[in-house]
Amino acid sequence: MPQLFALLVGILLVFSPLAEEHKEVAAPTLEEARELIVTVQDIVEYYYVDPVDRQAMLEGALKGLFEALDPHSTYLTPQTLALLREANDGHYYGYGIEVSIEEGVVQVITPLAHSSAHYAGIKPGDILVRVDDLAATPDTMEQLIRYIKTASREDRTLTLTLKREASPMPLTVSLQPSNITIDSAQFQSLPHQVGYLKISSFNRQTTSEVARFSDRIRQEGVQQLILDLRNNPGGMFDAAVQVADMFLDAGLIVSTHGRFLDANNDYYASDAAPLGQLEVVVLINEGSASAAEILAGALKDHHKAILFGQTSFGKGTVQSLIPLMGQQGAIKLTTARYATPNGTFIDKQGIDPDVQVLLEKAIERPIMAESEMNGSWLQDSQLAAAYEWLLQPSRE
Template sequence: MKSKLGVTFAVAGAFAAGIVAGPMVGAVAQEGSRAETYRLLSLFGDVFGRVRAEYVETVRDRELVENALNGMLSGLDPHSSYLSPRNFEDMRVQTRGEFGGLGIEVTQEGGYIRVISPIDETPAARAGIRPGDMITHLNGNTTQGLTLQEAVEQMRGERGTSIRITVRREGEARPLELAITRDVIRPQIVRFRMEGNDVGYIRVTSFNEQTETNLRRAVQTLRNQAGTNLRSIVLDLRNNPGGLLDQAVQVTDDLLDQGEIVSTRARRNEDAQRWNARSGDITGGIPLVVLINGGSASASEIVAGALQDHRRAIVMGTRSFGKGSVQTVIPLGSGNGAIRLTTARYYTPSGRSIQATGIEPDIEVQSSRQDNSQQASAQRERDREQDLRRALRNEGSNATQAAPPPPPPPMNLPQATLDRIQRQPPEGFPSLDPTKPETDFQLQQALVLARSLGPAPQRRAQR
């Protein structure tokens, strides 16, 4: 008994000392007395000691502590988490633009793993993984009860090894079994091409350290190819799960001449931040059409929201995911990993918080045919931030003054142009395939709009 008590109080004392010495004690003390804080830490130490001494199998101390950290952070919101040393290194590699695994962006919902978006031209995308798929089993073992990090770690592995994934998909009566072979993921995060001789198309699939550099290269190449014929650009952010905040700011800065890009508001007023555009639009003011959908999240919503608020672009597609929170990665020292902690909400230039609401397009265009039934309407509203367990609420309604509504489309579009844009694909239209414009209905309609903007190529060439 003496040994068990020694472990209990040693652990409790260690945790208490860490918090007293660290910056968190003030925040904890605000919710109650310091004595209450010590009592709760003693409770943690008692449970730790009992599990360590009496669990049916021997458990490593590190495993117990990491599980406790996972529980503490994942219980806050869907995006806060503990990163083990291995996961922390994987995250750093991923943000540099290369990592190993399946090529899939996931979150946690209802105890299972839900797909936000597969990355283009990766094993997950080639296997047919879709946004909204619920991953219920990995190699026949349920994902129920796994933390998000544990599930991600199982999906990663050496190139050439395979994994069996069971997914539950809306509209499918039976679960789908998919065998996927892992690969080194080097996603081409910015793709571009000319559509005809007058419209440039740029697709951005994520925001890592290479995004802004590649966007500049894409715009310059398109302008060199088309010359004075370049009438407008379609910026495709569909199924872009986001990434680095600074890259979203730099990309938006590239497309604006002036004005606010985004602001963040944290728990303390003094931690609020604001980013403004510098002079210089790399497109030379060419009209923009931005495509978004329910898989457009976080950094991609920052870009779309800023361009919409400044009337720099017409936003087309369907409502975005609605992730309006900022996560800060805080290293915990050598060999201890890091925590990813939600530290702020972000706001578009007009003061809108899109947390759990998303960006509403200026012109709604569906990717697949929908009827007006209640079931179809409910399906359109699923699989977004607001549906995630413990998602942060939108605090716009608590402000002293309501945030202004999204602005109207940035140009006085003729009614004839609006009449040409179809909101739903016709009966029998092929499924979405972003690699083939002829089967991508939303892109087709974006091109109709893009060709109605700006001067005709012939007139521009004469100037």
């Protein structure tokens, strides 16, 4: 007991009024930081009321370290890393909801097409409050991911509680896991030689999918294209650059800027541009983020496309995946910010459309089956506005 009392007195002395005279304290050296971490760990293990899980404490320390950086930098546990790799490959088993930590809440970026979340009516901008009885907060994200992954393996239905800006009461939806194949690109021909290309995410399959549709576009004599990037949460940086290259025959696509040498790069278009002959309208909204903004920004700055819709999400940073040697996890670390070709940094700003069009009655039909080609897709006010603009006989 005297030993513990002495410890507490020592802690209190650290916060004595004399500390006010030394507000500016030099940053600790790497060795001092290591010693402090070890000291704190020893104190916790010795005095904490219950036995301590060392692995959980280590993961908590890592999590706290990244909280001092930005919402997109984090330590990935083996479970989280596996989910990320599955998504990049274009398929996984789960519930189909993309989320991000924004301003202290867990916010939905987009529900994936043909997923349980999509069919349940979850929308971009919804705030995730609970998953079953587990609170959804930035502090519980790792626990939440483990819980959801376990539930999907066990084929369990999850109950999600959401908060929506337009609804005064919380919303409750039930989701059942399923096999989700992320067809990142879909194409449909519209009347009057107008094509409709929807890119829902950027993964390893996106470039080849868009290339396949470019052959169809050429064969069908499409002259004008609506490129739908709404609710596209982004994905792989390289895929966005490669797709932009299909529309541009020269010039800068995107530049990246960071502290270490390899983080500073300029990415230029080749002269191939199989889609370069098309007149293009791009649809964006608040769910268009990251890689989707790279593509939209490149086409806008090169005057290759007119942007319709709403201001995009505003995620203008690049994350690198750094495996931990001897470990099963990895670090996802923000290593650069990117700028559109005219030098605009869009992080936390987004890209403004050239023509703002709100989505009336919350009706969106971005992916159209042949059976729906009876004009019902024109109920999508943003899509209809883009289509009608392309058909105008004269415009600036």
